[in-house]
Amino acid sequence: MTFSGWLRRAGERPAHEPPPGPARVRASAGAVGLLTALLSCGTCHTPVRVDAASKIVRHGPDRTTHPLRVAEDTRAWVLExxxxxxxxxxxxxLPKVLPG
Ligand SMILES: [Zn+2]
Incomplete structure (x- = not known):
């Protein structure tokens, strides 16, 4: 096999490669603070308030709490x-530093 043929083969990927993790719906932002944000669900538009410091999601008039997973990127918090x-x-x- 030629070198370029080997390179082409090395770059091939299986046709039905599974996606990395479950497909998540990106929430749309309302008011964004440094460690908190008011968001609305990308699917049903339910408003939620996320608190990255406490790792909780608050929802509804009685502020029911739900667990929040927080992963740290170099410039942002990735909330799930x-x-x-x-x-x-x-x-x-959620950016660690607010723009502007
Ligand atoms: Zn929803």
Missing amino acids: WDCPGCDSPSTFT
Whole structure:
């Protein structure tokens, strides 16, 4: 086999490669603070308040809490939770430093 043929073969990927993790719905941002944000679900538009410091999602008039998973990127917090309204796996990237 030629070298270029080997390179081409090395770059091939299986046709049905599974996606990395479950497909998450990106929430849309309302008011974004440094460690908190008011978001609405990308699917059902349920408003939620996420608190990255406490790792909780608050929802509804009685502020029911739900668990929030927080992963740290170099410039942002990557937040993941299950929507309290429709159970969609949701995600939002919260910048560590506010723009401007
Ligand atoms: Zn929802």
